[in-house]
Amino acid sequence: MPKQKLNPLPAAAFQILLALASEDLHGYGIMRQVAEQTGGRMRLGPGTLYSSIQTLVEAKLIEETAAREDAKLGGERRRYYRLTSAGRKLARSEAERLADLLRVARSKKILRGEYV
Amino acid sequence: MSEKIYAWLLRLYPSRFREAFGEEALQLFRDRSRDETGFLLRLRLWTDLLSDLALSVPREYFRVQPGLASFSAHLRPEGVPSFFVFADESLGPGALLFGGLLSLAALVTFSVLLNHGVRYVPLSALIRQTQSLPKASSSPFDSSAPKTAKNPGEEANESKAPRQPGKAATPSQPSKGAVGGTRASVKLDATERRRIVAAAAANLERHYVDGESGRKMAAALRAHERNGDDDKSKDGAEFAALLTQQMREVSPDRHLTLDYFEAPLPPRSAAPTQEDFARYRETMKRQNCTFEKVEILQYNVGYLKLNSFPDVSVCQGTAEAAMASVNSADAIIFDLRDNRGGEPAMVSLMAAYLFDHPEYLYNPRENTTEQSWTHSPVPGNKLADKPVYVLTSGRTFSGAEQFCYDLKMLNRATLVGETTGGGAHSGVFHRIDDHFGMGIPETKAINPYSKADWAEVGVEPHVKVRADDALDTALGLAARKLPRK
Numbered sequence: 001m002p003k004q005k006l007n008p009l010p011a012a013a014f015q016i017l018l019a020l021a022s023e024d025l026h027g028y029g030i031m032r033q034v035a036e037q038t039g040g041r042m043r044l045g046p047g048t049l050y051s052s053i054q055t056l057v058e059a060k061l062i063e064e065t066a067a068r069e070d071a072k073l074g075g076e077r078r079r080y081y082r083l084t085s086a087g088r089k090l091a092r093s094e095a096e097r098l099a100d101l102l103r104v105a106r107s108k109k110i111l112r113g114e115y116v
Numbered sequence: 117m118s119e120k121i122y123a124w125l126l127r128l129y130p131s132r133f134r135e136a137f138g139e140e141a142l143q144l145f146r147d148r149s150r151d152e153t154g155f156l157l158r159l160r161l162w163t164d165l166l167s168d169l170a171l172s173v174p175r176e177y178f179r180v181q182p183g184l185a186s187f188s189a190h191l192r193p194e195g196v197p198s199f200f201v202f203a204d205e206s207l208g209p210g211a212l213l214f215g216g217l218l219s220l221a222a223l224v225t226f227s228v229l230l231n232h233g234v235r236y237v238p239l240s241a242l243i244r245q246t247q248s249l250p251k252a253s254s255s256p257f258d259s260s261a262p263k264t265a266k267n268p269g270e271e272a273n274e275s276k277a278p279r280q281p282g283k284a285a286t287p288s289q290p291s292k293g294a295v296g297g298t299r300a301s302v303k304l305d306a307t308e309r310r311r312i313v314a315a316a317a318a319n320l321e322r323h324y325v326d327g328e329s330g331r332k333m334a335a336a337l338r339a340h341e342r343n344g345d346d347d348k349s350k351d352g353a354e355f356a357a358l359l360t361q362q363m364r365e366v367s368p369d370r371h372l373t374l375d376y377f378e379a380p381l382p383p384r385s386a387a388p389t390q391e392d393f394a395r396y397r398e399t400m401k402r403q404n405c406t407f408e409k410v411e412i413l414q415y416n417v418g419y420l421k422l423n424s425f426p427d428v429s430v431c432q433g434t435a436e437a438a439m440a441s442v443n444s445a446d447a448i449i450f451d452l453r454d455n456r457g458g459e460p461a462m463v464s465l466m467a468a469y470l471f472d473h474p475e476y477l478y479n480p481r482e483n484t485t486e487q488s489w490t491h492s493p494v495p496g497n498k499l500a501d502k503p504v505y506v507l508t509s510g511r512t513f514s515g516a517e518q519f520c521y522d523l524k525m526l527n528r529a530t531l532v533g534e535t536t537g538g539g540a541h542s543g544v545f546h547r548i549d550d551h552f553g554m555g556i557p558e559t560k561a562i563n564p565y566s567k568a569d570w571a572e573v574g575v576e577p578h579v580k581v582r583a584d585d586a587l588d589t590a591l592g593l594a595a596r597k598l599p600r601k
């Protein structure tokens with residue numbers, strides 16, 4: 001079931017994988033990271049965020065780490081999420097798929113700029 | 117507060133999701149509302165939350181009930197509706213109770229609305245009862261409801277007409293012939309004029325259907341009087357015409373009149389007594405309820421010569437018998453050339469025979485009520501689809517004109533003869549003194565056809581001929597229309 005849900009990879013799930021690529025984050029951290037890396041275009045609401053997280057956890061692409069406090073946010077203990085190696089691999093293959101797409105777009109003169 | 121709202125909204129998610137992430141979702145909400153302050157950011161926060169809710173709640177249910185997601189696959193090609201039972205997550209007793217109460221409340225609300233609010237929407241839109249008036253259906257002999265309306269002008273002129281208490285329902289219409297003939301018999305001075313203006317203004321303020329306009333007109337009358345605009349008129353008729361004009365300058369209402377009467381008006385009319393009623397009943401009996409002729413003419417055309425629309429409580433039987441005796445006719449002629457009007461209820465009773473469904477009869481004299489609809493179809497009646505001709509003359513008046521006007525507007529009859537007298541009588545008569553009185557509209561009837569009715573101008577016939585030739589003309593028309601036998 002989760003496999004089906006992630007093929008093709010939804011935009012929200014891909015963004016979450018990317019957000020977790022550099023560091024472990026809690027839910028709110030993921031939301032802010034995603035907003036930052038999309039220039040504010042994608043603000044994940046709690047429902048979308050946690051249902052994507054649930055799917056990714058079930059597919060073992062990310063995993064929960066021990067709950068701890070966020071020094072900056074204070075007080076409450078929060079669940080943190082970490083990218084698994086499977087998750088990193090999937091994110092990479094998705095990025096490559098997009099890069100292929102970009103190459104096609106550039107060769108068709110739809111998009112200008114450097115080849116990647 | 118807002119956190120509570122969001123916590124409540126979270127309950128929309130399936131319990132599995134709530135257990136796993138409910139607390140975290142709330143935490144995220146707290147984080148965001150702490151960081152995002154200010155009106156615009158708050159607004160964005162709530163937009164995000166609500167749109168997120170709308171998208172993710174269904175998705176979560178599809179996740180716990182994969183059957184729902186594949187629901188469309190189960191649809192039979194013919195589109196036959198089918199049911200699925202998801203027994204995994206049973207409803208709690210609270211939910212069942214809430215659902216039960218909600219359905220009960222909806223059922224009660226619906227039936228209450230059905231009974232009170234939305235019955236006959238088009239009809240209730242028309243009905244506008246004014247509480248100050250006696251019911252439209254009250255008999256003119258009902259001593260508890262004194263009739264304010266009298267027609268002194270008519271009584272003064274029509275001394276040869278039998279005294280009909282039924283006419284008590286007919287309010288004032290200036291009879292111009294009588295007034296025009298002998299003018300200047302009552303000399304007016306400033307005191308007299310001031311007295312009449314004061315009385316007229318008071319009447320307007322108290323009785324006019326639209327309070328605001330009534331007050332404006334009263335003020336205008338008083339202002340004209342103060343400014344000396346009335347000083348030139350020395351005789352009653354001229355003065356009455358001037359005041360009428362002054363009122364209509366403020367509110368162009370042709371049903372509003374101030375009239376001068378040469379012959380002294382009878383003292384304030386008391387309610388009709390039992391004796392009046394008995395005398396009326398006797399008169400009607402003697403005159404066959406003013407059905408002068410009920411015949412079948414050549415070409416099997418039914419012919420009714422009716423000289424008034426008498427009171428239904430006395431004449432219903434006679435009217436029904438008259439209609440029954442022409443029931444098999446192929447066309448019908450109503451001769452109203454000598455009909456001076458009468459009761460709207462009788463107009464409605466007669467007109468009912470001409471329709472196979474209830475029709476709205478406009479009557480400027482009464483509030484629009486459920487009584488304004490004919491009681492059609494009449495059982496056993498065969499006239500609903502037969503050609504109808506109505507004979508008119510300049511003497512056709514008041515209620516008879518209502519019959520003509522409504523049948524003409526409903527395209528149900530061909531009117532043959534002369535333009536009618538023009539007595540709409542929608543004003544209730546108020547006596548000022550022995551020589552002056554006012555017709556003041558106190559009711560609001562809805563005219564579905566146009567703003568103007570027949571007040572003062574009469575009803576124009578379709579075929580204009582001299583009244584004396586009307587019967588032959590109508591018979592000719594009927595003969596041409598009917599199939600040759």
